[in-house]
Amino acid sequence: MRKKIPVILDVDTGIDDGVAIILAAKCPKIDIKLVVTCHGNTTIKNITKNTLFILEKLKRFDIPVAEGMASPLLIKRPHVSAHGADGLGGYQYENPGFDLLKESALEATHKILSESQEKITYICLAPSTNIANLLKEHPEDADKIQEIVIMVGSNEPVKDGETPYKEFNASVDPEALSLVLDSKIKKTIVSMEMGHTAYLNWKDVYKTEKTNAFGEMLENIFRGYKDYHVRNGIATHDGCTVAYVIDPTMFETREGHMQVRFFEKLGSGVGVIDYDKTPNVTITTKINIKKFKKLYFKTLKKCKI
Numbered sequence: 001m002r003k004k005i006p007v008i009l010d011v012d013t014g015i016d017d018g019v020a021i022i023l024a025a026k027c028p029k030i031d032i033k034l035v036v037t038c039h040g041n042t043t044i045k046n047i048t049k050n051t052l053f054i055l056e057k058l059k060r061f062d063i064p065v066a067e068g069m070a071s072p073l074l075i076k077r078p079h080v081s082a083h084g085a086d087g088l089g090g091y092q093y094e095n096p097g098f099d100l101l102k103e104s105a106l107e108a109t110h111k112i113l114s115e116s117q118e119k120i121t122y123i124c125l126a127p128s129t130n131i132a133n134l135l136k137e138h139p140e141d142a143d144k145i146q147e148i149v150i151m152v153g154s155n156e157p158v159k160d161g162e163t164p165y166k167e168f169n170a171s172v173d174p175e176a177l178s179l180v181l182d183s184k185i186k187k188t189i190v191s192m193e194m195g196h197t198a199y200l201n202w203k204d205v206y207k208t209e210k211t212n213a214f215g216e217m218l219e220n221i222f223r224g225y226k227d228y229h230v231r232n233g234i235a236t237h238d239g240c241t242v243a244y245v246i247d248p249t250m251f252e253t254r255e256g257h258m259q260v261r262f263f264e265k266l267g268s269g270v271g272v273i274d275y276d277k278t279p280n281v282t283i284t285t286k287i288n289i290k291k292f293k294k295l296y297f298k299t300l301k302k303c304k305i
């Protein structure tokens with residue numbers, strides 16, 4: 001069997017982060033070295049609890065989890081979450097029975113990277129605060145990162161004077177994103193459109209519920225999903241991002257340039273993509289919906305409660 005891909009997963013769980021954790025934790029190709037939590041979809045305490053809950057349901061007690069940044073690097077901005085106040089759409093569950101690492105996300109990530117004999121892929125499904133903080137505090141760790149695969153931004157053009165479509169992860173901590181984009185590490189951007197293309201339609205949601213008890217639980221969680229993540233079904237932006245690491249052939253990509261543009265009117269920033277400038281990132285432009293759903297349902301069948 002091919003060597004597994006070692007990864008660090010940075011999450012703000014979050015309904016679609018939950019789907020992403022499931023895809024990664026059940027994939028035989030992926031070796032999760034560490035999960036770090038980050039502020040974003042809800043408070044850091046809720047996010048950490050939700051993350052431990054999902055891992056517990058997957059019986060992956062072996063995966064270390066470290067709590068990360070509770071707020072953005074520099075500026076705290078008000079934001080609305082599509083995941084409900086508690087991050088899992090109001091889904092009620094018992095307190096998870098397994099513990100966090102004592103180290104912070106920064107300490108744990110630094111330890112794993114500095115002691116690793118191989119390069120590690122960093123998957124960021126949250127605002128970029130943890131990874132930006134790591135690059136600030138331990139710039140030498142950049143050499144140990146194979147690639148940063150990050151769910152952020154949109155291919156939708158932003159014109160002058162226009163209110164741009166805000167992608168959540170970019171808008172919550174644009175200063176951190178800017179720092180990450182400036183780094184020399186190879187970066188792949190899994191843009192907003194992937195989740196909105198390969199969304200689970202209502203038939204898929206029904207099939208999810210009928211697959212097994214795990215699917216029934218997921219369907220319950222999906223019910224609390226709101227706003228732009230729910231158009232004709234359930235968008236799993238973060239799930240698509242993990243799918244990119246599992247099978248990049250599922251995607252079409254293009255080399256491009258991403259830069260943070262700060263909009264006074266919004267009091268925040270967006271990741272603006274420009275294909276005419278010197279590329280600094282790889283950007284996903286298309287996802288194979290069939291392949292994504294096949295991966296999702298194949299994974300779900302492996303989940304037993």
Ligand code: BDR
Nearest residue numbers: 014016125167168169237
């Ligand atoms: C991103 O924002 C969050 O709401 C999701 O978890 C995803 O990471 C999509 O914009």
Ligand code: CA
Nearest residue numbers: 014017125126
């Ligand atoms: Ca997320």
